[in-house]
Amino acid sequence: MEINQSFYNLDIDKQKRIIEAALKEFAENGYEKASTNQIVKNAGIGKGMLFYYFNSKEDLYLFLINYCLDITMVEFFQRIDTNEPDFVERLKQIAEVKAKYHLKNPYVLNFLGSFILNEALEVPKAYRKRYEELLALSNLKLYENIDKTLFRKDVDTDKALKLIQWSIEGYQNELINQLKNQNLSTINFDPYWAEFYGYLEVLKTVYYQKEEGAK
Amino acid sequence: MEINQSFYNLDIDKQKRIIEAALKEFAENGYEKASTNQIVKNAGIGKGMLFYYFNSKEDLYLFLINYCLDITMVEFFQRIDTNEPDFVERLKQIAEVKAKYHLKNPYVLNFLGSFILNEALEVPKAYRKRYEELLALSNLKLYENIDKTLFRKDVDTDKALKLIQWSIEGYQNELINQLKNQNLSTINFDPYWAEFYGYLEVLKTVYYQKEEGAK
C-alpha cells in the first residue's frame, strides 16, 4: 500500500476534497458498495487520477483508515487534558475538543465507525489493533484521575459515572439529529453551548455531594 | 399498490421469512441499493415469487412501510400504559414493552428509521404523515400524566426529564452494542434487567425529592 507522492504535491484543498469525498462514500455505503465513480465525481477529478494516486480501491480504503486513525489521535485524544479531576468538567472539555474535531473533520468519525463493521475486505490486523488501542485510550482519557469524592455517597459512583456519560451523549445525539440537515458553518453554536452547560449544572447538582463549607 | 392475495395464503412463517428478509435488506442498504436478489435468497424463495406477491420493488417497499407502521402501533404504542405517573416507572414499563416488541420484530425499528432518510423514492405523503403521528404519539405516551411533584425542586424539572431519558437510552444502546453479534434467543436477560433496575433506582435517588413521611 504505497500512495503516489504526487498526491501529496496537490494543494491541501484538493487533497482534502478527495479524502472527504472518499470518506463520505465509504462511510455511507461500506467498502463493497462504495463506488469509485461517485468518489471521483464528488471530488471533481478524473477517474484515472484516483487510481494514479492510490493504486486500487483497496489501497485507498487502507490509506483512509490510517489517515483517520492519525487524525483522531492528534486532533482528538492528544488534546484532552486529564488533569481536570472533576468528571463533569472533564466531559465538558471533551465535548469542546470533540466539537472542534468534528467540525474540522466531518466524516472521519463516521468512517471509523463503519470500518470496524466491514466484513467484505479483511483489513490487516494492525489496523484493528490500532483501533482497539484508541478505544482503550478513550477510556483512560475519560476516567483517569477522576476525583470520586465529589460524588454523593448514597449512590454507586460507577453507576453515576455511566449515567452522566449517557446523559451527555444523549444531548449530543439529539443536537446532531436536530442540525442534521443544516449547513454547520452557518450556525451560531453559542446558544447550544449555553444549553449544554445548563444540563451540566443539573448533573452536578444531582450527582455531587452538597458542598460543606461556604461557597 | 395491491398485494397478491396468495401472499396472505402462505404459512405465517413463510410470510414472516419474506418480510424479514426484505426489511433487513432495505434497512441495511436503503431503497436503491437493496437487492431483490438478496431478498429472495435470504427468504429462500424463487425470484418470480417476490414479483408475483408484490408487483415491483417499489410496491414491496411501500407494503413494508405500511406493515411496520401497523406493527409498531399495535405492538408498541398501544401497550404503553399512561396511568403510571412516576416518570421512572413509566420508562421502565416502556422499556419492557419495547424489549418484547423488539425481540418479536427485530428489523421493524431499523427499517422505520431508515425509511425516513430515503430520498431516492418519493414515498407518498400519507406514509410520512403517519410516521410523524407516531412520533407525536410517542411524546404523549412519554410525558402525559407525569407527576412532576416527585422531582426535587432545586433543578429544572424539564431538564431532569430529558436527562433521565437520555440516561436510559444510553443504557439501552450500550446493551444493544454489547449483544450485537449474539443470538438473542439464547440469552437470559434477567441479569440485564436487574442491572437496569439498579440504574433506575439511582435515577430516582438523585432526581426525586427525599420522601418526607416514613417509608
Place this chain on the structure above:
DNA sequence: GCATTTTAGACCACACTGGTCAATAGGCCT
C-alpha cells in the same frame, strides 16, 4: 386426469463496476 394455482430459476436488456490506457495539457529546462 384435468384445470388451476404456485413455484423456481433461466433469461433479458441494461446500468454500473473497478481498473486501464492512449491522448493530451501544462510546466520547466535549454
Place this chain on the structure above:
DNA sequence: AGGCCTATTGACCAGTGTGGTCTAAAATGC
C-alpha cells in the same frame, strides 16, 4: 521553439449485478 517529464482526462473494457419476465414444471383440488 522544442523536448521532456509529469499530471490529467474520460472513453473504454470485460465482468457483475440489476429489476423484472416468462416458460415450464410442480403442486393442489376436484
